[in-house]
Amino acid sequence: MPVYKAPVEDVMFLLNDVFPIERHNNLPGFADATPDVVEAILAEGAKLCEEVFTPLNLSGDQEGCTRNADGSVTTPKGFKDAYEAYASGGWMGLSVPEEFGGQGLPSVLNTIMQEFLSSSNLALAMYPGLTQGAIAALLVHGTEEQKRTYLPKMVEGAWTGTMNLTEPHCGTDLGLLKTKAVPNGDGSYAISGTKIFISAGEHDMAENIVHLVLARIEGAPQGTKGISLFVVPKFIVNDDGSLGDQNGVSCGSIEHKMGIHGNATCVMNYDGAKGWLVGQENRGLNAMFVMMNEARLAVGVQGLAQSEVAYQNAVAYAKDRLQGRSLTGPKFPDKVADPIIVHPDVRRTLLSIKSFNEAARALVVWTGLNSDIAHRSSDDAQRQTAEDYMGLMTPVVKGVLTDLGFDNAVKAQQMFGGHGYIEEWGMSQFVRDARIAMIYEGANGIQAMDLVGRKLGKDGGRAIMTFFNEVGAFCQENADDENLKGFVAPLQQGLGHLQQATMWFMQNAMAKPDNAGAGATDYMHLFGTVALGYMWAKIAKAAHAKKSQGNGVAEKMDAKLLTGRFFMERMMPETSVRLARISSGADVTMAMPMEAF
Amino acid sequence: MPVYKAPVEDVMFLLNDVFPIERHNNLPGFADATPDVVEAILAEGAKLCEEVFTPLNLSGDQEGCTRNADGSVTTPKGFKDAYEAYASGGWMGLSVPEEFGGQGLPSVLNTIMQEFLSSSNLALAMYPGLTQGAIAALLVHGTEEQKRTYLPKMVEGAWTGTMNLTEPHCGTDLGLLKTKAVPNGDGSYAISGTKIFISAGEHDMAENIVHLVLARIEGAPQGTKGISLFVVPKFIVNDDGSLGDQNGVSCGSIEHKMGIHGNATCVMNYDGAKGWLVGQENRGLNAMFVMMNEARLAVGVQGLAQSEVAYQNAVAYAKDRLQGRSLTGPKFPDKVADPIIVHPDVRRTLLSIKSFNEAARALVVWTGLNSDIAHRSSDDAQRQTAEDYMGLMTPVVKGVLTDLGFDNAVKAQQMFGGHGYIEEWGMSQFVRDARIAMIYEGANGIQAMDLVGRKLGKDGGRAIMTFFNEVGAFCQENADDENLKGFVAPLQQGLGHLQQATMWFMQNAMAKPDNAGAGATDYMHLFGTVALGYMWAKIAKAAHAKKSQGNGVAEKMDAKLLTGRFFMERMMPETSVRLARISSGADVTMAMPMEAF
Missing domain, CATH: 2.40.110.20 (Butyryl-CoA Dehydrogenase, subunit A; domain 2)
Structure with missing residues (x-):
């Protein structure tokens, strides 16, 4: 039976050290969200996920849903009780305004909970997840009567x-x-x-x-x-x-x-x-877009969530499965063979997943905080920047985190050899479940077109320019920091590739939009790699600061830094290929006659 | 219901124009394999696959196999009859020596049939596929009595x-x-x-x-x-x-x-x-390796096969599904929307699959011919080179064609949007079936280690040097050919990256084998990309020659050349990232303490 432990400690590091949530305590709802309170909430949420949702994941997959002759639908055994535990715990209304029965806490906490829930049982987590999307749409576009009629019942989870x-x-x-x-x-x-x-x-x-x-x-x-x-x-x-x-x-x-x-x-x-x-x-599409943007962020989180849970199980297997010997001589000579985690190719695979997960989680938290600022700040400039980032990042989080989340689930499955292909081990389910996230709420090709065709040029390119300036300034300020050696230079290079690709679109896609279409997916991934690289640079800075405080976390921070260096060495170089593909243009792609495919 | 048409025409182009099979008519069995005979055989095989195997693919997936109380196993409805059609058609013994009831034809024809069979129904094709592997092992290692006892019955398909x-x-x-x-x-x-x-x-x-x-x-x-x-x-x-x-x-x-x-x-x-x-x-492992090498090549072919059939269905859907309008204005103004194949991102996706399929098929045919030469040639030097190539290419064909075959099945599924996730459309099955090929007959990480740890250094690196020389000579001879502009330069660059990576291993992995392990998978894919690029360069040369003969195939050859240019522009640049990853070494990967994963 697959295992899962919610990454509460990693989240607290992000909220305390990388993007200190306390900085935002002037925002409505944030004053109540002190680090202690946040940690207690997440620990409680983790318990729900680990003890109630996780044990139903595999059985829910095997049993599935049944439509009965009268048109009613029966969900898998245990789902109803688990949903009631979720509802009675008050999780549905975590960040819904108090006047409708919610707790009014920062929505970033809800986003974090969505990761835990989706890791532990994606199929089950979708029931409340869709409800939260519907709540968001009614909050913004519903009449007062509609809100009074539907929201309290939805927030309490009865509907x-x-x-x-x-x-x-x-x-x-x-x-x-x-x-x-x-x-x-x-x-x-x-x-x-x-x-x-x-x-x-x-x-x-x-x-x-x-x-x-x-x-x-x-x-x-x-x-x-x-x-x-x-x-x-x-x-x-x-x-x-x-x-x-x-x-x-x-x-x-x-x-x-x-x-x-x-x-x-x-x-x-x-x-x-x-x-x-x-x-x-x-104006229905407009109203629906409120729901869709929330949903797209949540779906991106699902990609991370499947990557995380698949990773945890792959690590457990790699430490347990004895097969072959280390290339540099037996590491566990008293056992019949070494655990496969001694093998460089296994470690490489695991690190490629881990280095994605931790940066993706940072990107989700950063985007979630921007969502809170966009919705709650009374500072116009701050709100505008946050809205710009939300618009820019939504397709990136949705498209990139789900593409890579799926790839990572496949990689984690691969660690199991033949056992990964057998349903009872649960790795197949992570792959099959992760697959939907690339499709629904706008297939990832559509996310790429949204980014390139709509978000890049919006307001004269204000959002992307702000992003360039922020990352560029980070690189400049930290260029000479010995601690960030191995982080700033690759990030700077990736940023350069992203800027060149953006420039290439400006010069070549205005007159010939096919050039934008043929490069959109690569651009989305180029953007994603740079954004994840930026997250790693920020994490590394925070990790060094925390380590120097000498509070007994040195080993954990060292592991963070190694994971980040792996990302910089192995993932960042992809930006050059993305740029090469984008700037090869659309000519060949469009020249192919339809009947010749 | 998914469709499938065996790519007989493409195979005949490869056997007539790219790697002329007639050049080998001094080998046993080849004299009978005139182009007309080959085409007739493949057309007959295509019919079996299209009309008998394909219609049972989806139903076989949905029905599955049943183990009965007495330990017997019932296969899906229709499988037994389809297998009998295969057996009575003489397909099992296509390239088995005549003394055991076979037809003694070139084994490359059997390899090509394995593609058709695996595209049309992988689960069904595996029954005879494993039998052929067992036949191969008994042919080489069985006693005369064992051969007499088992082979004729196996060749006729009764066992x-x-x-x-x-x-x-x-x-x-x-x-x-x-x-x-x-x-x-x-x-x-x-x-x-x-x-x-x-x-x-x-x-x-x-x-x-x-x-x-x-x-x-x-x-x-x-x-x-x-x-x-x-x-x-x-x-x-x-x-x-x-x-x-x-x-x-x-x-x-x-x-x-x-x-x-x-x-x-x-x-x-x-x-x-x-x-x-x-x-x-x-000496059982030795004997089993005969079977395993045959099987690894066949599994690589399965990767191509799933990519091909998934591609065919994605193209059909992309031409049929009306959704949105072309970025450059409606292409089918009389319809409610344009078919999605007008969109650059859809075409890019389809071309990335197509450009793999056609080069991978060439690589399979080339490797299959080398297998025949290795087994049948009486020229020692020719046989040695063929054996060298077989050893070198087996892990590449197995590892790269199955990794990319799976990725391509996923890409093809993505073209269907939500319908791709619904089992009745059949795209999910291609993805799920393709997944096993990355795992069995040695998981792909093992293939990478076989290539880097065993095949590269074998006989003082003779095989890889022969490959470098062959590709290098091709680039030199064709450097000034205007027709091959856009092919030779990227190939040359990719070859350079492969040579640098090989050199890096020589300098860094002898003393520190972890450096080989941490770079093995990237090296395998770097090798694969260069090998596929080389195939495209050879195809392009043959396509130009054929086109200049003016025999009414200009449009088809133009489509080939466009597909090849797409590969060169979009796939070849990956070699630089592979090199960067390999030469980043194993230090970070191995430094991570086991408990920190």
Whole structure:
């Protein structure tokens, strides 16, 4: 049975030493989040994940969800109880405003919890995860009545939420969607159509399910400018808050998927279901984007989460499995063979995962803090910078952390040899579960296009320039720091490649947008490598400072620094290849006749 | 339902134009293999794959194998009939000597058929694939009596074969194996022990199953020097060739795996089973290596095969799926949206797969021809060079083609968005099936160590020097060829990186073998990239020559050249990163204390 231990200590190092959370205690909710409180909360969350969620991961995968003849869906054994433990622990409302029953704490804490939850049981974690996305959308775009009607119940976990975008003929291109909304005359609409790939669309964990649904109001314009957002509860909510009639929405079938078997992925049929407009008419995509940006960050975290749990299991196996001898002579001569962790290629593989995990976690925390600043700061300039970073980093976190998270799950599986391919060892599940994160909430190619086509040029390139300046200034300030030798120079070189690639787009993609399209994925990864490298440089600086305080953490900080040096030596050099690919342009790619593929 | 069309035309281009098979018609069996005959054989093989094997691929995955209460195993519906079609078509013996019922044709044709078969149905293709490996081992190491007893039945497909190496506590490190062999006094041995991960260990397709089993004769030395190889039939063969008693070998259980569900992966229990020594006492690993080298080449082909079939389906989907508009304005204004193949990022993805497939196929054909020369040539020098190349290329073909084959299956799956994650579309199966090829027949880390630790230095580096000279000479001879602009220079640069990396090992890994271990995987991939680049340069030369003949193939050759240019622009630059990683050495990797992972 796979193991998992939530990386609380690593998170506390990030929140205390690398990005001191105390610096932000002027923000609403942060004053309560003292280091002691944060550590206590995360320790409690870790316990839930390790003791309740983890033991259900493999069994949930093997059992899967069942759609019953009446259209109801049964989740795997134990899921309902585990969800109730989550809900009763108050985790759903961790960072939701207190007026709706939440605790109003920094959202970065919720993001960190999403990592722990997704590592321990991704399929299960998705049920509350989608609910939190729906809460976020209603908080921003819902009417006061809608908020009063739905949010308290959702925050306490009694009701869950979903997002309904995709239809059989349209996923990425929502302008094609056909689900229609006809006014009932009483302020509500009759929603009809078919939605597919609806995660947590139907299940047995909650009294009600609050569907957020994109549909086209009768007579609205074609394309994306005619799409509106509706709230469509499974059971109509009476004026007194009690549940009334079952609404005209049902689960037509559930999909047989490669992974996340414990999450019900539903075909949802809307047959004149009663729905209420959320936000403005025909501005549904805008409203949905609030939910999607939260969701994209959360999905990026899922990539890290699978990488982390797969890594932990690979390390345990590599220390346990005896096979062959070290190239430099037996390390454990009393055993029949050495554990495979003595082999350089095994260590290289493990370090390539570890050096990603720790930097990715830093990037998530940094982005999460920026999200808090963007939502809570009263300082316009600070808020703007944070919003810029959020916009810039969202596709990078989603695209890069899920691509590499999957690759790392595969690498970790490889450490097990043949056993990695056998389902009962659990490594296959990490790979299969990690795979979805590259696809949903906008496939990673779409993230790359969002970054290159939308985020780079926004506001005259303000966000990317701010990033260049910040990283450039760090490199300049620390160029002569002996402690950061091996960190600053490779980072500076990677930054240079990123700047050259950006310049190349400016010069070559304005007139020929295909040049941007053909380089977008490589640019996203180039950006990701530089961002992760920057995280390592900041971690290294903090590690040296902590080490010099002599508080008995020298060995741990030395391990951090070795891991960071591995990243700088082995991962940073990739930036040159990314640049070469980008600047080779789109000519060959576009010249190929369609029939010659 | 996924589609598949065997790439017969591409193979014929390779055999007629790039590596003209007619040049070898002095070798035994080659005189019969005229281009017309070869094309007719491959067309017939393609038909079997497309019409019989392909339709059973998805259903075989979904149904899987069942172990019955009596220990027998039932394969998926249709598998038995399909196997019989394969056997009665004479495919098992395509390149087996005629005296044992084979057709004696070049083994490269069999290798090509392995690609077609593995693309169309990997799980099914493994049953005859393992039989061919067992045939190869018996041909080389079996006694005359053993050959007479087993080979004709195996060649006609009435009996199948297996290889039994792995035990629960030992896979890579066979020196630890415990299965024992006790002399019965009549020339036979009593074999006892447990073997795991035995592909095709038990099934319902054949009258008998011929197990080749590694075991330790009572009193033999510990470690790898005390291992012998035995032939252990499921049913004892009587002197007249009829089947006698059931032997003491049975299938204890079958594994639940990530993929290749249609192949029965068995735990095999040997309980005093009667076995006969194959080859010399205590030289079993040597004998098994014959089988393993054949098998490693075949597994590399499986990587290509999954990449090819996944690519074909991704292309079909990309031409069919309407979503969004081209960045340069609608290409199909009469449709609701453009097919996604208009998008540069989709084309980039498809071309990265295609440019691998065509070069990998060339590498397989080249290596397959070298295998034929090594086995059949009477020219000592020619045979030695071919043997050198076979030794050098086997780990590269196995490791690189399976790593990239898997990556490509993932990329192809990504083209489908959410549909790629749903099992009924079949893309998930290609990914799950491709995954095993990186693991079995020596996990790819082991292939890298074989290349760096064993093959590089063998005979004073003769093989690698021959390769350097051949590629270097090609670059020199074609440096001024305008047609090969864009091919020779990047190849030359990649070759330079490979030479520098080789030199770095010579200078740094003799005294410190960890430097070889920490760089082995990157070296294997560096080698692979250069080898594939060399294939592209040779293909480009042949394509230009063919085009200038003006025989109505200009468009096809132009597509080849574009695909090759894509490889040169986008894939070859990777060699610089590989070199940077290798030459960063093992210091950081080995400095990490075991408990700090």
